[in-house]
Amino acid sequence: MNLTRRTELRRMPSRGAHDSDAINEILDAGFLASVGFCKDGQPFVIPTLYGRKAEKLYFHGSAASRLLCELETGTPACVTVTLVDGLVLSRSAFDHSMNYRSVVAFGRARTIAEPVQKIEALRVISEHLIAGRWMDVRGPSENELKVTKVLEFSIEEASSKVRSGPPLDDDGDYRLAVWAGVLPLVMKSESPIPDKQLVEGIEIPEYVRNYDARLSSPAQNRRNAR
Amino acid sequence: MNLTRRTELRRMPSRGAHDSDAINEILDAGFLASVGFCKDGQPFVIPTLYGRKAEKLYFHGSAASRLLCELETGTPACVTVTLVDGLVLSRSAFDHSMNYRSVVAFGRARTIAEPVQKIEALRVISEHLIAGRWMDVRGPSENELKVTKVLEFSIEEASSKVRSGPPLDDDGDYRLAVWAGVLPLVMKSESPIPDKQLVEGIEIPEYVRNYDARLSSPAQNRRNAR
Numbered sequence: 001m002n003l004t005r006r007t008e009l010r011r012m013p014s015r016g017a018h019d020s021d022a023i024n025e026i027l028d029a030g031f032l033a034s035v036g037f038c039k040d041g042q043p044f045v046i047p048t049l050y051g052r053k054a055e056k057l058y059f060h061g062s063a064a065s066r067l068l069c070e071l072e073t074g075t076p077a078c079v080t081v082t083l084v085d086g087l088v089l090s091r092s093a094f095d096h097s098m099n100y101r102s103v104v105a106f107g108r109a110r111t112i113a114e115p116v117q118k119i120e121a122l123r124v125i126s127e128h129l130i131a132g133r134w135m136d137v138r139g140p141s142e143n144e145l146k147v148t149k150v151l152e153f154s155i156e157e158a159s160s161k162v163r164s165g166p167p168l169d170d171d172g173d174y175r176l177a178v179w180a181g182v183l184p185l186v187m188k189s190e191s192p193i194p195d196k197q198l199v200e201g202i203e204i205p206e207y208v209r210n211y212d213a214r215l216s217s218p219a220q221n222r223r224n225a226r
Numbered sequence: 227m228n229l230t231r232r233t234e235l236r237r238m239p240s241r242g243a244h245d246s247d248a249i250n251e252i253l254d255a256g257f258l259a260s261v262g263f264c265k266d267g268q269p270f271v272i273p274t275l276y277g278r279k280a281e282k283l284y285f286h287g288s289a290a291s292r293l294l295c296e297l298e299t300g301t302p303a304c305v306t307v308t309l310v311d312g313l314v315l316s317r318s319a320f321d322h323s324m325n326y327r328s329v330v331a332f333g334r335a336r337t338i339a340e341p342v343q344k345i346e347a348l349r350v351i352s353e354h355l356i357a358g359r360w361m362d363v364r365g366p367s368e369n370e371l372k373v374t375k376v377l378e379f380s381i382e383e384a385s386s387k388v389r390s391g392p393p394l395d396d397d398g399d400y401r402l403a404v405w406a407g408v409l410p411l412v413m414k415s416e417s418p419i420p421d422k423q424l425v426e427g428i429e430i431p432e433y434v435r436n437y438d439a440r441l442s443s444p445a446q447n448r449r450n451a452r
Contacts, residue, residue, distance in 0.1 A: 006268065034260030034306055036269035042232065043262035045271050047308040047328050080260055080271040084413070087356060089434070093348065093363045094370040102273050126319060137319050137404055144320040166421050178363055179428045180421040183437055187310070190410040195392050202405045208315065211409055 006106050007159040016161045020055070023160045026101045027052045029083055031129050035059070036078040037070050044070070050079070050153075051121070051128035057153040058121040059109070068149045071109040079105045079153060086184040090167035091176045097163060099182060105158035109151040121150045130214065132207035187215050232332050233385040242387045246281070249386045252327045253278045255309055257355045261285070262304040263296050270296070276305070276379075277347070277354035283379040284347040285335070294375045297335040305331045305379060312410040316393035317402045323389060325408060331384035335377040347376045356440065358433035413441050 007018065017023070027050075036045045046067040051058045057079060061068050071077055085099035112118045119140060126134045140148065167180050189211045192204050207214075233244065243249070253276075262271045272293040277284045283305060287294050297303055311325035338344045345366060352360045366374065393406050415437045418430050433440075 006270075032308060032310060034262075034271050034273075034308070036260075036262040036271035036304070038264035038267055038269045041264055042302050042332070043264045043269055043304040044232075045260050045262035045304045045306040045330065047260075047306060047326070049324065076268050078262070078269040078271045080273060082258060082260070082273040084258060087437075089356075089359065091364060092366075092370075093352060093360065094366050094374070096352070096359075096363075098275065100273070104271065106268070122319065126322070130313060130315075133315065133322075134319065137322075138317060138399060138402060140318075140320050144318070148320070166419070173364060174423050175425065176364060177425050177428060179431050179434065180424060182419040182421075183434055184416040184419065185413055185441075186416060187411055188414050190412060193392070193408040193410065195406040195408075197400050198406060199401065199403050202403060204407075205405050208405065208409055211313075215411075 007104065007157045016159055018159050022162075023103050023105070023158050024052065026083065026103045026160050026162075027057070027081055027105075028128075029101070030081040030103075032081070033057070033059075034080045034082075035067060035071070036080070037067075037075050039070060039075075049125060049129060050081075051125035053124050055155045057105070057155065058125050059151045059153060060122060060125055060148055063147050063149045065149060068151055071151055071153070072111040072149070074108045074110065077107060077109060077153065079103075079107070079155075084185050085164065086182045088163070088167045088182055089180055091169045091173040091178040091180050095167055095169050095173070097167065099164050099184075101160065101162045103158055103160045105153075105155045107154045107156040109153040112150045112152050115145060118145060118148075118150045121152065122148070130207055130211065132205065136205060188212055189215065233330065233383045242385055244385050248388075249329050249331070249384050250278065252309065252329045252386050252388075253283070253307055253331075254354075255327070256307040256329075258307070259283070259285075260306045260308075261293060261297070262306070263293075263301050265296060265301075275351060275355060276307075277351035279350050281381045283331070283381065284338075284351050285377045285379060286348060286351055286374055289373050289375045291375060294377055297377055297379070298337040298375070300334045300336065303333060303335060303379065305329075305333070305381075310411050311390065312408045314389070314393045314408055315406055317395045317399040317404040317406050321393055321395050321399075323393065325390050325410075327386065327388045329384055329386045331379075331381045333380045333382040335379040338376045338378050341371060344371060344374075344376045347378065348374070356433055356437065358431065362431060414438055415441065
C-alpha cells in the first residue's frame with residue numbers, strides 16, 4: 001500500500017498507522033463498510049457488507065445496485081470501517097472522546113464475472129461475516145449468480161486510526177468532583193430467533209451460538225481495560 | 227426534505243422511506259456518522275460523532291480537522307448512519323441478509339462561529355451521545371472553544387432504509403435441513419472503568435450506569451422478534 005496526501009494523518013498522527021497488520025486486524029474485526037464515490041461532484045456514502053482476502057475487499061449485491069453499478073466503472077472509491085469501543089468521559093466537556101478503531105481505504109473496484117471466481121468471492125464474504133455458514137447452506141444457483149453482482153476492491157492506499165485507554169484531562173481538572181472514566185461499548189448477539197418453518201430437530205449451529213467470539217477481539221478488551 | 231434522483235430508492239424500495247419521522251428515529255438511535263465529500267473527484271469518507279436538532283446535524287472537532295475544513299467550504303456532503311440489528315440466516319446462500327436501519331442524508335455544512343451558538347451546538351452533540359453529561363462537566367473555556375470547530379449540516383434530502391424480520395427463503399428451500407433464523411445483534415455497554423485519579427467518593431452517574439437504555443430501541447427489538 002502506498003502513502004500519499006490522501007491518507008496523510010493530519011490530526012493526532014500518534015493515533016494512526018499505515019501498516020498492513022494494523023489495518024487488516026480492523027478490517028477483519030468489522031464486517032460493515034461505508035463506501036463512498038463521487039458522481040458529478042456529489043458524494044454518495046452507502047453501507048455494505050464486505051469480506052477481505054489479502055489486500056482485496058469483496059462486495060456483493062443486486063445486479064441493479066446503484067453502489068455496485070457506480071463502483072464497477074472503476075471510479076475512485078473510499079471504503080471506511082469504524083468500530084466503536086467505548087465512550088471516554090473526561091472531567092471537562094472539551095476532553096471527551098471515543099475509543100474506536102477505524103480504517104480509511106482508497107482504491108477502485110472491478111466486477112468479477114467468471115463464475116468460479118464469483119462463487120469464491122461470495123464464499124469469502126460469507127465466511128468473513130460468519131465462518132462456517134457457507135458449508136451448511138444451499139449454494140448459489142446459476143440464476144442467482146446471474147442476478148448477483150460481485151466486486152473486487154483493490155486497496156491502493158489505507159490508514160488506520162485507533163483511540164484507546166482512559167480520558168486525558170487537563171492537570172487542573174483532576175481535582176474536580178466529576179466522575180470520569182471509560183464506558184466500554186461492544187456489539188453482542190442476543191438469543192437466536194429460529195425461523196418458524198424450520199425442519200424438525202435442527203439444532204442451532206455452533207457458529208451461531210458462539211457468534212460473540214467472532215464479534216469480540218481480545219485487543220479491544222485489553223485497550224478498554226488499560 | 228426534498229426528493230430527487232439522489233435519494234431515489236432503486237433497490238428494494240419497499241424497505242425505504244423518505245418521511246422525517248422514520249429518518250429522525252434512526253438518526254436519534256445512532257451517534258456515529260460516515261461523512262463523505264469529494265475533492266478533485268476523489269471521495270473521502272470519515273467517521274464522526276454527531277448530534278441532531280430538527281433537520282440539522284452538528285459535527286465538531288479540531289480546528290485543523292481535514293473533514294471539517296472541507297465541509298465548511300459548503301461542498302456537497304453525504305452523511306450516512308447505519309445501525310446493525312442482526313444477521314438474517316436463510317437456507318440458501320443467496321437469501322442471506324442483514325437486519326439494519328440506515329439513513330443517507332445529503333446537504334451542506336457551515337461553520338458556527340458565534341460563541342453562544344457554538345456552545346449550544348456542542349451541548350446538542352454531547353446530549354445526543356449521553357444525555358445528562360453536559361451539566362456534570364466543566365464547560366469549554368475560551369481557548370478550548372477557539373481550537374474547536376463546530377459545523378451545522380443542513381439536511382436537504384434524506385432517505386431511510388430498514389430491513390427487519392425473519393429470512394425469506396425460496397419455497398423449495400424450506401424443506402432443507404438447515405438451521406435458519408435471525409441472530410439479533412445489539413450494541414451494549416460493559417462495566418464502566420473508573421479513571422484511576424477520581425476524586426474520592428464519586429459515584430458512577432445514573433446516565434452511565436443505564437447507558438443501555440440509550441443504546442436500545444424498543445422498535446428494534448420488536449422488529450427482530452417479529
